[in-house]
Amino acid sequence: MSDSAADEYSPRVYSPDDDHNFPDEKLNTVLDFIKADEEITTYLEAQNVNAVDRMQYNDHGTKHIEIVRNRALRLYNLLKAGDVDFNGARQQGLVEEDESVIIALAATLHDVGHVVHRDSHAYYSIPLAADILDRVLPEFYDVAETVRMKGEVLHAILCHHTAETPLTTEAGVIRVADALDMESGRSRIPYEYGGRGINTLSSQAIKSVSLQSGDTTPVMVEIAMTNAAGVYQVDNLLKAKLEDSGLEEEIRIVALNTNENHEQLVERIEL
Template identity: 30%
Template sequence: MKSQKEHSVSKQLLGLLEKGSDSYRLAQMLLEDEEIEALQEYGNTVSIKRLNYNDHGPVHMRQVACNGVKMLSLLREAEVPTSIVNENSGTYEDSLCALLLASFVHDLGMSVSRTEHELTGLIIARPIMDRILKALFPEEMGRRIAIISVATEGVLGHMASRKVYSIEAGLLLVADGCDMEKGRARIPLSITTAPKTGDIHKYSANSIEKVTISKGEEHPIMIDVSMSSDVGFFQIEEVLLPKIMMSSAKEYVEVYAGVLGQPKKRYL
């Protein structure tokens, strides 16, 4: 059964997309796909109950999609072409579709294990991505190949352990790192356990009050993070910044962070 938060983020995602567009139709398909939902749910079980990590399930992947759509929209507004567009391989809508696909499947490998879950996830996700794109674009093989290839690069590189080159894959890195508000740590914090590996992730995430993605002063994308305590800097310095530094979109991003009531630090 879908949670209220999942419904809320799903509604937010559809509200960011043009109704009736290819990306809107794809988002609807991804939101309604029972196999993706089941894999996301079990991935969350492994993450929270087995590993004591924070949310890696349906809400997280939907929030990453929202973050990515916002960022891609800001790049478009700044007239920064995506890789698919720049290489004459497709349109902005195709880039949006690739980012949506990658967002919804990037953590499916968590249903098996965290270790190299980006690789395990691709084994699981490729047939699903192929099935969905064939249903959406049945007569457009070239288009499907471009979208699924870029989405695959995003999944493969989202842990910042492998270099990515497309703008779309780079945005997934940043969008993933930006999902760190305190709600992401709510479930693991409610489970009483002895201290173990992964605790810093849930406590640092619980200190993040707000992450805002908007138009920057010097760059197209500004990420502004407000936190309730210093432990939140772990999320910035150990999770978000490494992803941005490995991102092919880093030149378009500026980052500010700080504890509420104190001056914010500019990182990028």
């Protein structure tokens, strides 16, 4: 994750060696497998060709996937600590340790549809991810479990797109985590290509994003902005992902303007 390295409560990356609020042995085994899988790693590289090389859009390749997966697992850990119910695995008759596997696989594969086209990529991701899951899941699950896991992972992938409504908490986590890849360095490519639209400029204004336990909600997302342009990134893009995610009451988002060099139009906004 790209949370502050100095914040011991918001580690930058998911670490298998850390203590978590969920059973993680199966997750760690699956992560080792997918990180070493040639087909998956090639997809993560190839999906950036349309997004970056051809459309000069933000990075949606390997780095984006690492950030989204780490943030998704961090969100999951904090929500579990807050006793939030995860219904995806449970309603399929799967076990608690499968919740994090659903989240990790969906985060890893949610953007593979970019190899077809950036536009409508969530829908292209479904058949491509389904083929990958048909190969990967039997390494860890029997036939019946594979079918149920596959359905839950694909649901979460589809619902990272705001046009679709998540029906599980696992899917809601993927939807929100996808929107939290927003720091200034993440819009470097379109900015260097001359992009000066509000999406690029607002992303340039986001200094950092940190996830931590909240006082009134299980999760508090704190966003540091260097100028008021960052409000668009928070209020329009992140808010759109949070709405109808099923996690609106569980996640508090606070954005702070950290620029003290001039009079500030916006000092703080909260969702």
